[in-house]
Amino acid sequence: ADEPKSLPDYAAWKERNALIVHSANTMETQRGAIGNGVITSSDRLFVRNNLPAPPASVTDNPDAWEVRIEGVKNPRTLTVGDLKQMGVTTVASVLQCSGNGRAFFPHGASGTQWSVGAAGCIMWTGVPLKDVVEALGGPVDDTRYITSTGGETLPDGLDPKTIIVERSVPTRAMETALLAWEMNDEPLTHTHGGPLRMVVPGYYGVNNVKYVKNVAFTENQTDAKIQASGYRVRDVGVKGAPDQPSMWEMNVKSWVTAPLDSGRTGRNMIYGVAFGGTVALEKVDVSVDGGKTWKQARFLGPDLGPYAWRPFVLATDMPAGEHRIVSRATDVRGNTQPEGRIENERGYGHNGWSDHGVTVAVS
Ligand code: MSS
Incomplete structure (x- = not known):
């Protein structure tokens, strides 16, 4: 396909010349635009959406955004305004797509042909997930995963499980995960998951669920396709399946x-x-x-x-x-x-x- 000339509306504020626009849902930072700084400026950061992004109006009243916390002793629906009263921390962490470097595979791996630029280093500010979970009585017994659900409106006529962005990570990530409302010292844009994003430091991009509306401590991983067969490492020619390694912790x-x-x-x-x-x-x-x-x-x-x-x-x-x-x-x-x-x-x-x-x- 021909490279679109312009940025999609929801990312129109980005620095066009710093990016390679692969599609309306995928843009990467040019290698020459990464620079020498410790933090990637937001207008150069890559974008990757599995589904069309929600409208910009989702961030009109960020403090009113609701997230449901389940699989804890006292499940509750909290607003971003509530979360801001529960604790706060700032963590610098690399956001990198699981497929960064895919363009180098000679077998022509399907998906966006990312070179090196589906990555950036970001300052995230939000509440430690641990603080929220402790305030709600801790996880219920026998939970092994933290399952986060994205807030996109799903298109009609398709089985939600096949398209929903819902990702499970092992509960060991609770020690470092945060629910973030700021990126690089500014309110989180809807482009990058505002009003609220699950950030799992050191984990591949896909686990950092944008516009997060549900966080659940679960016994099993979600059976959503993006988890069950998507983002699974397997030999060339093999289909994705739940018993293959999932894209969780990033490598050096x-x-x-x-x-x-x-x-x-x-x-x-x-x-x-x-x-x-x-x-x-x-x-x-x-x-x-x-x-x-x-x-x-x-x-x-x-x-x-x-x-x-x-x-x-x-x-x-x-x-x-x-x-x-x-x-x-x-x-x-x-x-x-x-x-x-x-x-x-x-x-x-x-x-x-x-x-x-x-x-x-x-x-
Ligand atoms: N979230 C949601 N909600 N949706 C979507 O689509 N995607 C993923 C993450 N999260 C999504 C989410 C991916 S896949 C990635 S990379 C990331 O995100 C990106 O980010 P930004 O902000 O850059 O766009 Mo691969 O592993």
Whole structure:
């Protein structure tokens, strides 16, 4: 399909030149627009909607938005206004689509052909889920999942289970999850899930349910298609099924953001971003010879915690010629990016360092 020229209405406030518009529901940040900062500015952040976004009017009166909390001793419907009285925290965390890097899969994994830009690092402000749950008496016994439901109006004539955005994550995520009403110090836009979004730091994008209207502690994972067979890692050619790994905690990853095509003989500054998912980063190594030799890069700016990304830089000399620049991150537990891909049907979770490199002509 041809690339649409303009941004869809619900994302018209975005910086068009910073984005690759794949479709009305999918836009990614250009690699060259990621920059060197610790936080991604909202107007450059990628967008991914599985369903048409609700109308902008959902954020007209954000404090009146209601969320139902179930699977706790005292289930209740709370407004955002109520939540704002229950506790507050701010967490920096990477929002990354499960399919970021899908474009590198040679089998032509179906879905949006994301390169590196379906990711950004965001400051989320909201109430710790734990505070809400404790105020409602704690989870009922034998619950193993937190199931969040998106507030989109579902189109008529289709089985809701096949389209609803409803995701379950293991209850271990309760320690860090929050119900967020602000993104980067501004009220959450409907583009990114306002008035209220479930944020699960370190988990793939899909688990960060926008316009969240229901949060339930459940014994089992939801049987909604997006959970049962969607976002499941399986071999090429295999159908999605509940017994396959679900896209939950993100893996360690990095990529170069500059230079992208040319450099000058001699000193060059190589920039990129790296993150460890739910585990803090240890280091990033950079190679300008396609992975034969490596040098450790320096982190830039403040460390915003284990779920944030860290921009990095390496100043290095390069002779004239063509250079393959790659980066490889390692977390504090010693997990490091593999060289290759983990081939899988839908092209999920790609963190191989080789594909994510750039080829630069130095003269
Ligand atoms: N939510 C809702 N409600 N809906 C939809 O569609 N999507 C997902 C998440 N959440 C959705 C939700 C996805 S899938 C993603 S990535 C994310 O979101 C994105 O975000 P932004 O804000 O950027 O748009 Mo993949 O894994």
